[in-house]
Amino acid sequence: MATAKPILYNSWISSCSHRVRIALNLKGVDYEYRSVNPLTDPDYEKINPIKYIPALVDGDIVICDSLAISLYLEDKYPAHPLLPKDLKRKALNLQIANIVCSSIQPLQGYAVIGLHKGNMSSDQSLQIVQHYIDKGFRAIEKLLDGCESKYATGDDVQLSDVFLEPQIHAGINRFQIDMSKYPILARLHDAYMEIPAFQAALPKNQPDAPSS
Amino acid sequence: MAVGKPVLYSAWISSCSFRVRIALNLKGVDYEYRAVTWNDPDYEKINPIKYVPALVDGDFVVSDSLAIILYLEDKYSQHPLLPQDLKKKAINLQIANIVCSSIQPLQCYAVIGLLDGRLGSDESFQIVRTYIDKGFRAIEKLLEGCDSKYATGDEIQLADVFLAPQIHAGMTRFQIDMSKYPLLERFYKAYMEIPAFQVAVPEKQPDAPSPGV
Numbered sequence: 343m344a345t346a347k348p349i350l351y352n353s354w355i356s357s358c359s360h361r362v363r364i365a366l367n368l369k370g371v372d373y374e375y376r377s378v379n380p381l382t383d384p385d386y387e388k389i390n391p392i393k394y395i396p397a398l399v400d401g402d403i404v405i406c407d408s409l410a411i412s413l414y415l416e417d418k419y420p421a422h423p424l425l426p427k428d429l430k431r432k433a434l435n436l437q438i439a440n441i442v443c444s445s446i447q448p449l450q451g452y453a454v455i456g457l458h459k460g461n462m463s464s465d466q467s468l469q470i471v472q473h474y475i476d477k478g479f480r481a482i483e484k485l486l487d488g489c490e491s492k493y494a495t496g497d498d499v500q501l502s503d504v505f506l507e508p509q510i511h512a513g514i515n516r517f518q519i520d521m522s523k524y525p526i527l528a529r530l531h532d533a534y535m536e537i538p539a540f541q542a543a544l545p546k547n548q549p550d551a552p553s554s
Numbered sequence: 555m556a557v558g559k560p561v562l563y564s565a566w567i568s569s570c571s572f573r574v575r576i577a578l579n580l581k582g583v584d585y586e587y588r589a590v591t592w593n594d595p596d597y598e599k600i601n602p603i604k605y606v607p608a609l610v611d612g613d614f615v616v617s618d619s620l621a622i623i624l625y626l627e628d629k630y631s632q633h634p635l636l637p638q639d640l641k642k643k644a645i646n647l648q649i650a651n652i653v654c655s656s657i658q659p660l661q662c663y664a665v666i667g668l669l670d671g672r673l674g675s676d677e678s679f680q681i682v683r684t685y686i687d688k689g690f691r692a693i694e695k696l697l698e699g700c701d702s703k704y705a706t707g708d709e710i711q712l713a714d715v716f717l718a719p720q721i722h723a724g725m726t727r728f729q730i731d732m733s734k735y736p737l738l739e740r741f742y743k744a745y746m747e748i749p750a751f752q753v754a755v756p757e758k759q760p761d762a763p764s765p766g767v
Contacts (some may be wrong), residue, residue, distance in 0.1 A: 391693075392652060407647065409655075429615050436618070440654070444659055
């Protein structure tokens with residue numbers, strides 16, 4: 343009996359989901375895309391009690407949280423390793439990934455939800471997002487000061503790249519971020535956009551993206 | 555020439571620093587504690603985003619509690635914090651990330667907002683309590699039926715290292731009623747029996763204010 347494909351619960355616009363789509367594509371994992379809106383889908387809580395996306399169901403294993411999913415994929419699917427063996431470069435990748443997923447995106451999520459619920463004005467919401475993106479991006483520019491490699495930590499795409507691109511994409515497309523202030527990240531973004539695994543993962547290319 | 559001890563840049567009250575102190579203690583790593591005060595201008599050279607903790611190990615600097623702890627996991631084999639089993643490993647990472655991405659950043663936002671004067675004390679408090687409650691309820695559901703000593707088994711693992719500081723902060727700073735989260739309440743009592751956790755608590759750090767002040 344053939345093993346079923348892993349199922350990714352996600353949504354086109356979610357930057358956390360975008361990270362996992364890139365990782366799955368890089369590793370050549372064929373998956374089933376299941377679009378979900380946790381705010382309106384009452385059954386999703388059984389998959390992820392905190393009701394965030396993405397979640398990956400792989401056989402009888404359910405994994406939630408984009409970093410936990412990425413590290414699971416890293417263990418299970420050896421194609422295109424995302425973490426170097428070298429401890430320093432590995433730590434740098436995890437640090438950059440965590441700047442995105444702990445220091446930028448949660449505040450972006452907070453501000454987007456705040457606007458959606460009417461707790462804050464659109465100006466207030468945008469200001470919060472831009473503040474935290476700027477803070478995180480400036481820190482990453484300093485961390486990568488002098489970077490001459492093709493991607494953030496070398497000439498192969500690694501975990502930090504998988505986390506950076508969705509945040510840069512969201513910044514440019516949703517939050518009016520001027521990437522000329524972050525030249526290394528701007529250069530990396532251009533390099534990512536040459537890669538099929540990244541192109542296929544873009545929000546606009548997902549089955550549930552609105553038609554233009 | 556003797557290799558220097560790793561240096562941990564930390565603040566007594568920082569729950570992110572508390573996680574790393576627990577991990578260092580569990581792994582028996584002797585380290586130098588270097589207290590970082592709020593808005594210390596030199597600290598930016600260590601960590602450009604200016605958050606604690608950061609670990610300096612020889613010529614190598616790493617920041618962010620999860621990155622530091624996964625580095626320690628690779629470098630110091632004593633007391634492994636991640637199981638080999640992929641399912642249990644994923645649950646540990648998920649719980650750690652609920653704390654470090656879905657609870658603590660919003661707690662930090664609200665605390666800084668209060669210090670900056672952007673948020674009133676009621677508003678700040680409410681934000682923290684909302685996100686702690688949301689995260690803790692999710693973890694209770696995730697671990698429903700758990701009858702092991704700690705979150706994912708009878709050994710302390712990564713999830714426990716991240717849970718203890720968040721529960722401690724909830725109880726001591728944000729008036730969280732832990733009776734609403736019976737599993738977490740049970741785990742916390744178990745954590746506080748363990749020397750590696752006891753020694754790591756904020757009140758015992760060199761930069762903690764003297765009691766009674």
